[in-house]
Amino acid sequence: MSATVSSSSTINLLPKETMTTAAASSAAIPTSTRNFTCIDLSDFDNRRDKIVADLMQASTGDGFFYVINHGIPIEDIRSMFQASVDFFALPDDIKRKYPMDISRNAGWEKLAQIRPSTGVADLKESAQFSFHGIEDLWPTEQDAPDFRTRSEKFMVQCHEVSVKLLTCLALGLGFQEDFFTRCHDITQPDILNTLRCLHYHDITGQTFPNCYWRAGAHTDFDTLTLLFQRPGENGLEVCPGREASTEFGHGDIWAPVNPKEGEIVCNLGDMIMRWSDDKFKSNFHRVRAPRVGEYQGPRYSIAYFNQANRSAIIQGRDRYPEPITAGEFLLRAVERNYNALKALKESQTKEEEKA
Ligand SMILES: O=C(O)CCC(=O)C(=O)O
Ligand SMILES: [Fe+2]
Helix, strand or coil, X not given: CCEEECCCCEEEECCCCXXXXXXXXXXXXXXXXXXXXXXXXXXXXXXXXXXXXXXXXXXXXXXXXXXXCCCCCHHHHHHHHHHHHHHHCCCXXXXXXXXXXXXXXXXXXXXXXXXXXXXXXXXXXXXXEECCCCXXXXXXXXXXXXXXXXXXXXXXXXXXXXXXXXXXXXXXXXXXXXXXXXXXXXXXXXXXXXXXXXXXXXXXXXXXXXXXXCEEEECCCCCEEEEEECCCCCXXXXXXXHHCCCCCCCCCCEEECCCCCCCEEEEECHHHHHHCCCCXXXXXXXXXXXXXXXXXXXXXXXXEEECCCCCCEECCCCCCCCCEEHHXXXXXXXXXXXXXXXXXXXXXXXHHHHC
C-alpha cells in the first residue's frame, strides 16, 4: 500500500487503492444503538449463579458485554495506558528493534494488518506480548523504562478477571467449572494468551476513502477478549455478526460500543464459538476511522486475548465433534483469512481490468 508516515504522531496516507463494492457498502451502513449486558463481578463467590445467567444471555446474543467491579484498580489501567502511550511515542527505529514475529504472534507492527473485509492495512500500529518465549521482543528498560513490569502485572490482572469469566462460561455450557481455565493455563509454555497494545494515529483533518478503517471488520480467533479503551476515544462498533448477511460482516447494522472509563468490554471469539457448537457468538467488530468534524485525535486501546494453549483440544459436542488442537484451529483461521484476502485482491484486479 502507498502509505507515508510523518515523523510526528499524525499519519499521512496517500491512498491509491480502488474501493471495493463490499468495503464501500460496509462504510455506508448507518449505526444503531444496542444495549449491552453489564456483568457485575462483585461478590463473585456468592453471586456466581446470577453471573452465569447474565453471561449466558450476553454470550448467546450480542457476544459482547461490559464487565464492572472486576477488581483491576483504575490507577493500574491508567498506568498501563501511559506505558503504552510512552512506548508508541518512541521513534520507529527503536520500535523496529522488536518486530512482529508471526510464528510467536508477538512484537511491533505498523500499518501492516490487512483484513479480508477491507483489503487494505488497518490505520494503526500495535505491539503484542505473551507470557513465555519472547525475551528478545520485550522492550528493554533503557528503551521503555518500566514497560515490561507494568505489562506483566497487567497481564496477570487480566488473567485473574478472565479466570472468573471462563469459569462461569464453562458452567453455563454445562462443562466442569475448570474446563476452560485448564485450557488457558498461563504457567504452560504453549499458552497463546496475548496482550496487545494498540495505537490508532492522529488523523486530524484527513479524509480517507471508505475502505480505510482503524480496524477493519473481523471476529477474534480467540476464546475471550478483554478490551480497554479511554473515554472520548471511541470508534469501536459491533454487528450481530453471525446473523450477518455476508461472511465478513458487510451490509449489516453496526452499534457503537462506548464503555465508561474502567469498564472492560468483553467479546467472545471463534474458539469458544466452536466449543459451544455455535451457541455462543463470536461477532464481527471494527474500529471506524473518524471523519472531519468528529474527534480525529489518537485512540489507544489495550486488548487481552485469551487463546487456548496450543495443545488444548477444541471440540464441540454435536455440531463440531472433530477434535482439533488450538494450534491447528489457528492455522486454519489464518489460512481462511489468507484465502479470503487473495480472492478479494483477484476480484479487485478484475474490476480494474474492466475499468
Ligand atoms: O481497538 C479496538 O477497540 C479493537 C481492537 C480489536 O478488535 C482487535 O485488536 O482485535
Ligand atoms: Fe478484535
